[in-house]
Amino acid sequence: MPLLPPRWRLLLLVLLGLSIPIIAGFIWLLLTGWFDRVHGLIPAGGFAPENWRFLWETVGGRPPVFVALRNSLIFAVVVATAEVLIASMAAYAISRLSFPGRSLYLGLVLVLHAFPAVSLLIAIFYILRLLGLFDTLIGVILVKASLELPLGIWLMKGFFDSLSWEMEMAALVDGMSRWTLFWKIAMPMVRPGLLALATFALLSAWGEFIIPFTFIVSSRSQLMSSYLQSFLTEAFSDFGMFAAVGLFYAIPVIALFLLGQRYLLNIYSGGVKG
Amino acid sequence: MALKGIRVRVEGLTKHFGKVVALSALDLDVKSGELVAFLGPSGCGKTTTLLMIAGIYQPTSGSILFGDRRVDHLHPRDRDVGMVFQSYALYPHLTLFDNIAFPLRLKKTPSADVRQKVQQTADLLGIAHVLERRPAQVSGGQQQRAALSRALVKEPQVLLLDEPLSNLDAQIRLQARGEIRRLQQELGVTSILVTHDQAEALAMADRVAVFSTGELQQFAPPEELYDRPANTFVAGFVGHPPMNLLQGTFADGQFTVGNVHVPVSVTGPAGPGYLGIRPEDANLRGTVPAKVVLVESLGREQLVTLDLGGPSVKVLVEGGTKPSAGAQVGFGYTPPSLHRFDSAGTRIGS
Known part of the structure; x- marks a missing residue:
């Protein structure tokens, strides 16, 4: 390996120094999940597979972990699917059709995207109560998907903007309606964008905490993030099991990232043109 | 492949974009089987006219007739036109075969017929050996032929060509120019070619319509444009x-x-x-x-x-x-x- 010039070596050292806290965090998580006790980053005590006993028994009145896992999976997949479908249709309309109020709508979407969702929590609580959706999976799915839509719309609009008009004209002359054109021509051509958006939406929904934590109280509808958080509320927290649950919670995300990173890298080169 | 040419008439055709008049009161009569070129600088209204004939734009006023059928309020798919675009506008996610087959499949043509017609058209244009490739995997000339095949495969009454040659290299352009003209004459399909290149218009067309600032300046055979320009615009524009x-x-x-x-x-x-x-x-x-x-x-x-x-x-x-x-x-x-x-x-x- 060729030696790096001194200035680069210095830069590398600085970057490494900045990354140490994060790396240390991951090492702590890995060690704590598998050992009895960890002092600093050094395992003390023996190997402790019992940290993982939440997998085969219910712990302290919590629901079985697989209920939370199933709920989280449903939550993430439905949120991502709804977001991709609705955002791409809305984005296509904004990008390609001229309708009254188009620019107003575009501005609103941007403002909504910038709006901190947390400040809406109490308002959303009242609305969910009114609709009878409080403490239901469908309720939190709707809330999460709605809050994520502005970002999705903007992202997809960039992808649709970069499609050629001539392609659409050709499709119309070939005999397509606008609707079939959208599904058969426009959607396949923005596939990198769809995959990227789906990946982001899945990750974001998978890691979502504040919405399910606030709007779900019964244990049968609990998601993984609330399940994990419940280990911190006891007087004496079991750090070992907390870490093990945390690792378990991260496995699907890591798998997804490994599968989807090619599209994630493409998202800024192919899409966002505003 | 048998195509029926059809007479194309445009009467009082006008298009406004907001306050901008892109085309004002155009009258034009294209004979069956004729190739007419729309010539003019950019922004002169020639492409606007073509897109109205194709059905992409709605005219502000005026009428378009194919034979005796008024078509200006029909959806593009009901007009029976084939069109070739400057960028070719091939669908990048489909093979050339699927690109050419696309209009047939939309018309619910039986798949045996689709195969036969695509093959026949591809043979005619010399791209039968690259049908399984995608547009990005073939040359510009082959893409252009694929686009022409897609326009011709549905046996349209009218063929519309929007700057079909301007993305080709100069050498292939001359060759393609001759081929399109020969094919058009063999098939007898009424064709309209939009171009800003006077050499292309004069060489290919039976008659040339010269446009400027949304108005038709002269509509005449190439020799007449050259020998008897109707006004100073045509005089200055045609001839090099x-x-x-x-x-x-x-x-x-x-x-x-x-x-x-x-x-x-x-x-x-x-x-x-x-x-x-x-x-x-x-x-x-x-x-x-x-x-x-x-x-x-x-x-x-x-x-x-x-x-x-x-x-x-x-x-x-x-x-x-x-x-x-x-x-x-x-x-x-x-x-x-x-x-x-x-x-x-x-x-x-x-």
Whole structure:
């Protein structure tokens, strides 16, 4: 390996120094999940597979972990699917059709995207109560998907903007309606964008905490993030099991990232043109 | 492949985009089986007209007829037109075969027929061996043929070509020009070609419609555009190098601009107007004193720019005698080749 010039070596050292806290965090998580006790980053005590006993028994009145896992999976997949479908249709309309109020709508979407969702929590609580959706999976799915839509719309609009008009004209002359054109021509051509958006939406929904934590109280509808958080509320927290649950919670995300990173890298080169 | 040409008529066709008038009151009659070129600078309304005939744009007013059928309110798919775009607009996620088959499949054609028709069209255009490739995997010329195949495979009544050659390399362009024309004549399909390249329009078309600023300037066979331009716009636009146009006064058998007097023998009353002389009709053997300003070699000929003591003119001189800059010469022209226009720019006389 060729030696790096001194200035680069210095830069590398600085970057490494900045990354140490994060790396240390991951090492702590890995060690704590598998050992009895960890002092600093050094395992003390023996190997402790019992940290993982939440997998085969219910712990302290919590629901079985697989209920939370199933709920989280449903939550993430439905949120991502709804977001991709609705955002791409809305984005296509904004990008390609001229309708009254188009620019107003575009501005609103941007403002909504910038709006901190947390400040809406109490308002959303009242609305969910009114609709009878409080403490239901469908309720939190709707809330999460709605809050994520502005970002999705903007992202997809960039992808649709970069499609050629001539392609659409050709499709119309070939005999397509606008609707079939959208599904058969426009959607396949923005596939990198769809995959990227789906990946982001899945990750974001998978890691979502504040919405399910606030709007779900019964244990049968609990998601993984609330399940994990419940280990911190006891007087004496079991750090070992907390870490093990945390690792378990991260496995699907890591798998997804490994599968989807090619599209994630493409998202800024192919899409966002505003 | 059997195509039926159809007569295409456009009556009072007008298109406004907001306050901008893109096309005003166009009347045009394209005969069955004819190839008509729409020629003009960008923004002249030629593409707007084509897109209205295709059904992409709705006219603001006026009508479009295919044969006796009025089509201007029909969806593009109900008009039976094939279209080739400048960018070819092939679907990048489909193979050439699927691209060409696309319009047939949308019409629910049985798959055996689809296969046979795609194969037949691809054979005709010489791309049968690359049908399984995607557009990005074939050359520009092959993409262009695929786009033409897609337009022809559904056996349209009208073929619309929007700058189909301008993305090709200069060498292939000449070849493709000839091929499209031959194919069009063989198939007998009524065709409209939009181009900003006059050489393309003159070489390919039966008749050329010259557009400027949303208005039709002249609609005539290529020879007539060249020999009898209807106004100063057509005179200056068609022909390369462009016609010399001098603004001055006609009186007593001569044309006067400033201190320059050019003897003319054109008909029409005395008065102000334009005198047009093509560089190829002008020579350096005349009587109007002139100074050579610039000599550009075009290979076989020299393009000489002359200063007539105010106005300047360009003269094409055959090889052999090469005038040098600064020399005093006599500007003249071959007698019957003058063009006279009135002060509004409209042609006078024959």
